[in-house]
Amino acid sequence: MPKIEKIKPSQTSTKDFLSIVKQMRATLTSSISTEEKEPDKIVHSEIHKERSKVINTAIFASKALGSISRKFIKTGIDGLDSLLVEGIPKGAAVIICGGTGSGKTILNLQLMANSCENNMKCLYLTLEESESRLIEHMFDFGWDARNYIKDGRLMFLRLNPFDIMRNVDALLAKEKGELLIDVKPVIIPGDFKPEVIFVDSLTAISAAFIGRKDTYRIYIEKLFRYFEELQATTFLITETDQIPTRFSPTGTEEFLADGVIILYSIQRQNMRERAIEVLKMRGIAHQRKVVAMRIVRGSGIEIYPDQEVFVNLT
Helix, strand or coil, X not given: CCCXXXXXXXXXXXHHHHXXXXXXXXXXXXXXXXXXXXXXXXXXXXXXXXXXXXXXXXXXXHXXXXXXXXXXXXXXXXXXXXXXXXXXXXXXXXXXXXXXXXXXXXXXXXXXXXXXXXXXXXXXXXCCCCHHHHHHHHHHCCCCHHHHHHCCCEEEEECCHHHHHHHXXXXXXXXXXXXXXXXXXXXXXXXXXXXXXXXXXXXXXXXXXXXXXXXXXXXXXXXXXHHHHHCCEEEEEEECCCCCCCCCXXXXXXXXXXXXXXEEEEEECCEEEEEEEEEEECCCCCCCCXXXXXXXXXXXXXXXXXXXXXXXXX
8 A cells, every 4th residue: 555654854965956957958958949940939938938937946946855854655566666765755746658558557547546545635637548448447457446436535537638739829829929827737626636646648738739849848847837836746647669768758748757667568579578667756766777567457567676677778
């Protein structure tokens, strides 16, 4: 069962912090310079404003890191908790990425079931599958979502990515290219206060913004900030190659995220081998290795932290 533990505050050195800010500046500058040849100047102005906000947020977070007591969430998956050591920082945004059939949705649903079992309120934002399909999927692995919904621990919310895109476009037009109005990236009923949020998937949202990369970046930065304001721990699925070298649709998402967990499906002659890696988890010392994983009908994902797997990234 997942549980929240208090951990003693950790210290971030000035050298580490300057390195983080330098990396943030380089990443955002690089991503902006690769856009279309004639982007909307006003939209670019908004991106520069968003960039400044992100950097300022990082400065504030870095200064506060050493002076506050942090809480961590255990996932309830023994092998994953072993890789994470302390756990996932409460309020963190974590990308779960991998290729088709790698187990991303199953991992998301298992994390959600474990959180519900620990009496945490969970919100599952689905942009692809229906609520009924997801409930059936959970039942196959022994997780009865109907009980969680009945007692108020779980809510599913179906979103249309094209509705999101049209709403953002309408606001841009109304404000002459600048999102001056506080955009609510998702609509959550006021009487439901989620502690953990699951998004399935960012890839579906980005696909709706084809040809509007600048607009998508503005939206996705506001989405991450919105989840941060809610102080909810968030897990966001992204679709990648089976052995990815980029872990989100544009690269901006993985930069904004606090953590990245990769699920691999590795071709071995005529078979595929499953593996998992915690690539990034900001603020904690986690194990840095790729280890074996399997999906077991009736129980979910099992991870074997002592069985390392070789991944050829070339």
